[in-house]
Amino acid sequence: xxxxxxxxxxxxRDFFPEExxxxxxxxxxxxxxxxxxGFEEIDAPVVEHEELFTRKAGEEIVDxxxxxxLHGRRLALRPEITPSVxxxxxxxxxxxxxxxRWFSLPQCWRYERMTRGRKREHYQWNMDIWGExxxxxxxxxxxxxxxxxxxxxxxxxxxxxxxxSRALLEETLCDSVLRGRPEAFTPLCVVIDxxxxxxxxxxxxxxxxxxxxxxxxxxxxxxxxDWLSLRDFDDAAKHAPNDSTAAAEVTRLFELLDAYGLSDRxxxxxxxxxxxxxxxxxxxxxxxxxxxxxxxxxxxxxNRLLETLGGPATPAVGFGFxxxxxxxxxxxxxxxxxxxxxxxxxxxxxGEAERAAAVRVARALRARDESVELVLGHPKLKRVLADxxxxxxxxxxxxxxxxxxxxxxxxxxxxxxxxxSEPIPD
Amino acid sequence: xxxxxxxxxxxxRDFFPEExxxxxxxxxxxxxxxxxxGFEEIDAPVVEHEELFTRKAGEEIVDxxxxxxLHGRRLALRPEITPSVxxxxxxxxxxxxxxxRWFSLPQCWRYERMTRGRKREHYQWNMDIWGExxxxxxxxxxxxxxxxxxxxxxxxxxxxxxxxSRALLEETLCDSVLRGRPEAFTPLCVVIDxxxxxxxxxxxxxxxxxxxxxxxxxxxxxxxxDWLSLRDFDDAAKHAPNDSTAAAEVTRLFELLDAYGLSDRxxxxxxxxxxxxxxxxxxxxxxxxxxxxxxxxxxxxxNRLLETLGGPATPAVGFGFxxxxxxxxxxxxxxxxxxxxxxxxxxxxxGEAERAAAVRVARALRARDESVELVLGHPKLKRVLADxxxxxxxxxxxxxxxxxxxxxxxxxxxxxxxxxSEPIPD
Numbered sequence: 001x002x003x004x005x006x007x008x009x010x011x012x013r014d015f016f017p018e019e020x021x022x023x024x025x026x027x028x029x030x031x032x033x034x035x036x037x038g039f040e041e042i043d044a045p046v047v048e049h050e051e052l053f054t055r056k057a058g059e060e061i062v063d064x065x066x067x068x069x070l071h072g073r074r075l076a077l078r079p080e081i082t083p084s085v086x087x088x089x090x091x092x093x094x095x096x097x098x099x100x101r102w103f104s105l106p107q108c109w110r111y112e113r114m115t116r117g118r119k120r121e122h123y124q125w126n127m128d129i130w131g132e133x134x135x136x137x138x139x140x141x142x143x144x145x146x147x148x149x150x151x152x153x154x155x156x157x158x159x160x161x162x163x164x165s166r167a168l169l170e171e172t173l174c175d176s177v178l179r180g181r182p183e184a185f186t187p188l189c190v191v192i193d194x195x196x197x198x199x200x201x202x203x204x205x206x207x208x209x210x211x212x213x214x215x216x217x218x219x220x221x222x223x224x225x226d227w228l229s230l231r232d233f234d235d236a237a238k239h240a241p242n243d244s245t246a247a248a249e250v251t252r253l254f255e256l257l258d259a260y261g262l263s264d265r266x267x268x269x270x271x272x273x274x275x276x277x278x279x280x281x282x283x284x285x286x287x288x289x290x291x292x293x294x295x296x297x298x299x300x301x302x303n304r305l306l307e308t309l310g311g312p313a314t315p316a317v318g319f320g321f322x323x324x325x326x327x328x329x330x331x332x333x334x335x336x337x338x339x340x341x342x343x344x345x346x347x348x349x350x351g352e353a354e355r356a357a358a359v360r361v362a363r364a365l366r367a368r369d370e371s372v373e374l375v376l377g378h379p380k381l382k383r384v385l386a387d388x389x390x391x392x393x394x395x396x397x398x399x400x401x402x403x404x405x406x407x408x409x410x411x412x413x414x415x416x417x418x419x420x421s422e423p424i425p426d
Numbered sequence: 427x428x429x430x431x432x433x434x435x436x437x438x439r440d441f442f443p444e445e446x447x448x449x450x451x452x453x454x455x456x457x458x459x460x461x462x463x464g465f466e467e468i469d470a471p472v473v474e475h476e477e478l479f480t481r482k483a484g485e486e487i488v489d490x491x492x493x494x495x496l497h498g499r500r501l502a503l504r505p506e507i508t509p510s511v512x513x514x515x516x517x518x519x520x521x522x523x524x525x526x527r528w529f530s531l532p533q534c535w536r537y538e539r540m541t542r543g544r545k546r547e548h549y550q551w552n553m554d555i556w557g558e559x560x561x562x563x564x565x566x567x568x569x570x571x572x573x574x575x576x577x578x579x580x581x582x583x584x585x586x587x588x589x590x591s592r593a594l595l596e597e598t599l600c601d602s603v604l605r606g607r608p609e610a611f612t613p614l615c616v617v618i619d620x621x622x623x624x625x626x627x628x629x630x631x632x633x634x635x636x637x638x639x640x641x642x643x644x645x646x647x648x649x650x651x652d653w654l655s656l657r658d659f660d661d662a663a664k665h666a667p668n669d670s671t672a673a674a675e676v677t678r679l680f681e682l683l684d685a686y687g688l689s690d691r692x693x694x695x696x697x698x699x700x701x702x703x704x705x706x707x708x709x710x711x712x713x714x715x716x717x718x719x720x721x722x723x724x725x726x727x728x729n730r731l732l733e734t735l736g737g738p739a740t741p742a743v744g745f746g747f748x749x750x751x752x753x754x755x756x757x758x759x760x761x762x763x764x765x766x767x768x769x770x771x772x773x774x775x776x777g778e779a780e781r782a783a784a785v786r787v788a789r790a791l792r793a794r795d796e797s798v799e800l801v802l803g804h805p806k807l808k809r810v811l812a813d814x815x816x817x818x819x820x821x822x823x824x825x826x827x828x829x830x831x832x833x834x835x836x837x838x839x840x841x842x843x844x845x846x847s848e849p850i851p852d
Binding site: 091 | 439528781
């Protein structure tokens, strides 16, 4: 074992105490917001049957699976939790009270090419509403995202949520560009989602590819790419049919966001499509206002996912919000918290003769739910004082032979330096 | 995807809200105890390089690895977190302040034959102390285990911790039974740990096997198996050398446990050896008093683990405490908590005209950190009342056309049935 590397596998993280405290701070905000919005926490296995995640839509997420065979079964580490949640909903559908408001904090894995700020695992706060067809659900979810930004200490103008509607694009393309080939729409979304990475020309090439799943003509591909550049909802609505339900939904969503006090913080952006095949309606992503970072979070409506698992049609909408990009943004904005260690007291017996008394002091403090470090060996007092100071302890309890003889423990307030005595508990 | 199974992979668990609340309750106790004892939380990757876990000691844990190759690398899901923690200690050894008191709540995987109460994943509370050679560390850890039992509501006589010392056995066997072959001791421990599963005769066969790593003579094997049946420390100490440091350690440990008020709850038991190769000194396991269940938790001293990773010799001791067996014991003892949902309020707009006002009511409540479910569709009032009651909500806020006209929301206390009115916030 002498060659064992001391680093975690590439793209994964160790969490030393200071890093774990930051993770805990982030998770605490995720959980607090979910609680305020009346969501219940759930979880699913890290390892699932591979088939749960493999769709035939050419999605990046499928190519990046951590998958393997073990004792004759094809398994995979979850790249996202939504398919597992859908599986759980389908498994107990009859016993569940809809609409469900479920959240989770899964760790997810994707074998990605490593670039700065990209890892192969991250934690992803998921909030999902199952069983509600109207955009009142989207509005709650977007409000929850901003509630999280706000309580993390980000300025009101530091972030934006960008909203689009796949249904609006689908209605717009259906009769003209897609010419009665509705099955081409999902692969079209998967292709156009790559535009930021591969550019407009490469996207057009994929859209017209004769062997591809989309197979638009050249004018159709031009129309789609032009549509993606729209940033004004009225312009986008103009291309949709007159009775467009998708357009009415977007309009209603913005009305609702106004009641949440969020209409200035949400932008229509036709380029937001999301890379996953299963979205069907409104889609949205959260970004830093300057767009110097990747998306902080993203989600949308996925009304047909349960059917693909063999369940009944069930409306659903949700988002995922990772722990990595938000950490970068908090750092960039100078609002990363100083997560210090919390320790009430250090108890120090001078020698083994005083240890039993020190144990009794520690027990009494712990029974009062204080956080107590009992010094285990026999370092010098100077070292104990320095360590106690560094660890942020508030009080030091000392027992030497004189204290023990008097049945007392010396209590030193590490902030004020004041010293008092207390009886050693029985 | 129509054949996707709705069940999680065999041996793994979905956590629906009620199960997640129980998990949270258990984790809450683990964390609270760790905090009281001054431990800091850490975490390490779920997926590690396989070599971190593969030892050549014939341990069960190695045969049960979830391991796989991905892009040319041999990886494995962690079966335990201790090797990862050792890796982390080695990686930052110069910057860390010893002794370290670290805890974690990792999920771990072992591909085991499925029997009742055994799963292929579990969560395992780990508490480890690095850098302290004396049994003051063992005493703190055993005290933490009982602090957890006590705060979970288990009766004082419902559990016992059984203690042994590998060092005591090693000293006892060294000059006689092992006849100057100290390298045979670790594989001997791995073999004798199987005695409960395979029986004394099969253990003896393995101990004398001419091609095995242990290769005792028949009298030696008999001696070892007889030694395992000892339950009185004085009997075991009699076989050890006169100046046995291991015997002195056990004696000191029981003295310390007396100061913790635990000497009645800890038993010497020579059959406790632990299956992992890396233990070197005191070992211990926690059991229900009636021993109707497997070990609840277990641990010990592993002073040489860091060396096997290429680091300097560093004393260390720790335990793992799973979430599965303790859940069974809590259920058996009738002290499983009733983890109900916590919800402050349900806000119900009668129609879409009242929705913006309802959103403002929900926002105001959430700003006061209340947990609020905003009704998203338009169910009948009767259904809303029934659901609110079932969800444990304390208050229902109703806004119909009349209330909206008056700028008021009707507040119904769901316990008392009392109704009042409040102004709708701006």
